[in-house]
Amino acid sequence: MAKDRLPSQSEDFPAWYVEVVKRAGMAEHGMAKGTMIIKPHGYAVWEHIQRALDDRFKATGHENVYFPLLFPMSLLEKEAEHVEGFAPEVAIVTHGGGQELEEPLVIRPTSEAVIWNTYKNWIQSYRDLPLLYNQWCNVLRWEMRTRLFLRTSEFLWQEGHTAHSTSEEAQEETLRMLEVYREVAEDELAVPVLPGRKSPKERFPGAVDTYTIEGLMRDKRALQCGTSHFLGQNFAKAYDVQFSNKDGELEYAWATSWGFSTRMIGGVIMTHGDDRGLRLPPALAPVQVVIVPIYKTDEERGSVLEVANKVKDGLTGALIRVKIDDRDQHRPGYKFSEWELKGVPVRLEVGPRDVEAGQVVMATRTGGDKQQLAVGDAISGMAGVLDRIQTELYQDAKSFREDNTHEATDFDTLREGLEAESGFWAGPWCGDEACEKKVTAETKATIRFLPIEREDPGGSCVVCGRSGTERATWARAY
RNA sequence: CGGGGCGUGGCGCAGCUUGGUUAGCGCGCCUGCUUUGGGAGCAGGAGGCCGGCGGUUCGAAUCCGCCCGCCCCGACCA
Known part of the structure; x- marks a missing residue:
């Protein structure tokens, strides 16, 4: 059947991955080494991930802020372990305005330094605590070897930075956010993960404890899907962040930080994808249902599109993201393959025979035979179908992990x-x-x-x- | 940083060894006709500072030197 197939996962998983990312319109390489251009289909997935996380951050009492991309090198150097861990991958700006800078600026590899240097001014009393802030931004880490989404020099993420008056409260926060990550990974991305604690060797530089959620990809390699750190008083001491407690004594603040990045888009691709391309969980899919009209004559085109639009309106009314692919330059078979490559969970076909019978043909990306459905049933039942696909993807991935x-x-x-x-x-x-x-x-x-x-x-x-x-x-x- | 590969229309490549005048091919793109239920066919057409700089030569995509960039494998990596 299909020409121009993807490399198969079993024969060459890395080649499959790169091809699927490019051909599905997720991303391509930037002009500088290690950079990435995220295309509309990929960015739309990221927007759904952002929404899923951000809603939960707000629900747990956090607010968004924005700190600068650049800060003086000397700031980074205040926490010994931190600077040692990041020094090899930090990019430094030495020139600006046509002149050499008096003090070099670093491009943030993460924002603990600039944030804790600022928290110093925001925290004086236990009444100022806790500080529950998050920022959505890009960071830059010079990497030897890069792969689209999985490891790029520049990537997008969120980084939460909280300050607390007690160790217990900070530790609770660390695990609360780890649980948020687990929930988003499993319920929204359909990626089963195992929560755990990192060994000292694998810990974040400057952390007392690092927690992780780990997933298993289809090539049986693990992927760190999100991390949450209990930073103790390390950063408060390095940046001199003290507050007066109820007894009027000065104490160093307790800190957490937690991050979730565009890397996880790679995780979704490698958890669910198959030899036909992406398989996106409905909760994330930019297009959940694509309708492919089939016709020969102009007359057929008119009647087919009339039904297609009726179905589209019905689904849109049910808050389902739906698209009619009415491009004239491609035949249906081409469109089927393309939408499968892009991972759209459900495809509806509407042709002259369907119009006559008052039905549509449904094919799901998780497999099984095509089904014929009455138009009304297709609309009313679609939310359930999407839920089922979401569950199937999660269960398949979970069984795979258990088997391995x-x-x-x-x-x-x-x-x-x-x-x-x-x-x-x-x-x-x-x-x-x-x-x-x-x-x-x-x-x-x-x-x-x-x-x-x-x-x-x-x-x-x-x-x-x-x-x-x-x-x-x-x-x-x- | 070490090893390997590559840079030629938007994409993928051939041509380079043995320099020679209009630089080819496939896909895609544009126009038209026929098609359309699993990646359509035919005909016509547009599109190229051959990565950059310098050298050799009557003449360089092709030979020589330097430089730039990207990809793969390794070392490295919260």
Whole structure:
């Protein structure tokens, strides 16, 4: 059938990914290395993700702010671990207005520095706390190797930065936002994720604890889908942010930060996509239902489009995002393939035979045979169909993850398992970074997460055999 | 940073080894006709500083030098 097919996932997953991103009109490379042009179809997906997150941020009491792209180099240098972690990937502006600058400016790789240097002025009393702010922005991190959406030098994200009067409150905030991420990933993006805590080695520079939600892509590699950090008093101390408590004593503020980026668009593509292209969950799909009219004569065109418009109006009335593809220059078969490539969940075909029978033909992107439906039923039942597709995508991905999650009882099992096909491998770990590094050196896998609450792994370290203190989950990751 | 590849109409490529006068092909685009229920066919047409700079030569897409950029693999990466 189809000419001009995509590379298949099983033969060459990276080639499949790049092709699908480009051909589906999601994004293309920018003019400078590591930059990305996000096209309308890709940006519309991002807008739905933004809406899903932002609504929940507001519902949990947060407000949006905007901090500058540029700030003095010296600001970044105040938190030792932070600057050490980010120094290699920071871009520095040295010239402006045709002159060399007296003090170089950094382009933000993240905004803790500029924000905490400002919070210093906003926080004096416990009555000023908590500060629950978020910003939507771009950041820049010089990367050696880049991939569209998954790792680009410049990317879009949101970064939440909160300040609290107690450690407990900040820790609650950290986990509250992790839960928001989990909910958005699973309920909106239909990407099943596992929440967890990062090992010290994988922690955000400057954090006391980093939490993550991790997904498993169709090539059995893990993807960090969002992170939430408990920063303790590290940044308050570095930027001198103190407040008077109820007893009139000065205390350093407690901090969190949390981020979710355009990387997750890559996560959606790699979680749901198949050899025909994208499969977008209805909650995110810019177009949820596409109507393809089929006709030969002008007369047929008129009657077919009349029905198509009636269906469109009915669906629009039900708050469903619908589009009629009435382009004349393509035949129906071409349109079917193109909309499948773009991941539209439901396609309705309306031809002369359907007009006569008062019906439409429905095909869903999650498969099954085409169905014939009465026009009225297609309209009234569409919300249910979309819900079903949303659930199917989530359940398929969840089954896939479960089928590829394994228990490692000894080092050989872990090593051979990871070499053979990655997936998640869970097992006891002693907590020693040496053992962590040994696994990475031999298998390229990293510890993706530990349980949020430390739990007895019920066995000895799979690497060294000493008593286990953590239950670690390993995988090769993006 | 190391290894490899590539830069030629919008996209994908050929031509370069063995320099030669109108630089080809496919897709796409424009016009017309026929088509339209799984990626249409025919005919006509438009569109190119051959990545940049310099050199060799009567003559350079082609040979030489330098530079720029991108992609892939590795090292690296919250």
